[in-house]
Amino acid sequence: MAEENTITLTITDREGETHEVEAPTDMNMNLMEVIRSYELAPEGTIGICGGMAMCASCQCYIETEDLPLPKMSEDEEDMLDQAFFVEDNSRLGCQIYMKDKLNGLKVTLAPESEVE
């Protein structure tokens, strides 16, 4: 761990580029907010609903299997149910809060869910 109250995440963006970033665990931040603050996805394409599990624009695939992720709420399941490109390892970034025990988490952002 880099320093106290900080964890390291590996995030693959929608262009396929991988970023290793540090995230604070003492600021009540979720994964969607971390991705936004590092601008790993353009504004307006992620976190559209503000983090209410109501738009799926922060959908990501969890690439690590052994980390204790929070259980999926009914809201999150419902939303993933309506989203596209959903896989068994899909989660909404806004529902995953940064905790020390998530150090080493690896995720890949799902494609933007709209055909232009």
Added chain:
Amino acid sequence: MIKTDILIIGAGPVGLFTVFEAGLLKLKCHLIDALPIPGGQLAEIYPKKPIYDIPGFPSVLAGDLIKNLEKQISPFKPTYTLGDRAETIEKQEDGSFIVTTKSGVKHHAPVVAIAGGLGSFEPRKPPIPNLTNYEDKGVEYIIREPELYRDKKIIIAGGGDSALDWSIFLTNVAKEVTLVHRRTEFRGALDSVEKVQELVAAGKMKLLTNSEIKEIHGEDRVEAVSVKHKTDGNSKIEVDHFIPLFGLSPKLGPIGNWGLEIEKNAIVVDNATDYRTNIDGLFAIGDINTYPGKLKLILCGFHEATIMVQSAYKIINPDAKRLVLKYTTVSGVTGFDGVKKEQKKAVIKKI
């Protein structure tokens, strides 16, 4: 042609409150919104969720905030073009604007305020190749006219309330109804789910769960779709209409082509003055704008609207004397119907 003083694009909380502040300056407003009801994302995304940061309201449901705003602005008789998207804007020689909607309704106003929030709500389109080529040729994202499906074979995709409700309704109209859902659970209201089960058991509806539509076939219009089952592989189903019902999501849409300065999917405005854009007479307020330090909060949008209408007044009344700020507590609120709301005068009795 609809004529007004301030044309507001977006009938969310900020657009609605603009009507109030404009009304205090005796300016009339007309609102355009792509959704069929006022309220924007508060009505569409989270009507039942509480908001805790509206000053003076420890907690208010989003839907109630919209109802209250509609009540608050009713003395100023706002008019609406709903269920229609603002498509083009043309600046006239006198500096005024004509905004035309998707369905061709024209609106003329000296001032336009874009209070578009996240953008206009558009149907979510599933990622199927060539989907857009079949739009209005058998692919519809919104059911406008159920009679279109009379005696037709239709396939509906989706797992929410609208997919369930329309599937149920259309069994009485269409020749054949198939509902396709990616999972086995439905998140709709319990009685809708039960009704679907009944109809399936009675052979009036086909239900394909754990399935997704992957391909559309047809020369000029939809003739069949390929359905992929999670474990059982693909099957081809002959249909006349394919109706994907996956809810709505916001898009900046045509406003992005209006010649406005756009940064990170938001309209750049001057926050040192009055939230003006790079086009004279065109303002952007609320979540759709951006400036250094911008916070996407309803309360910030209310402030922006209040400042903006002062400048709108000067554009609309170029020869008027300087505006003097009137407090509603002192002057009351006089509606356009002449009805005045004010503090009741205390009755003083002499002894």
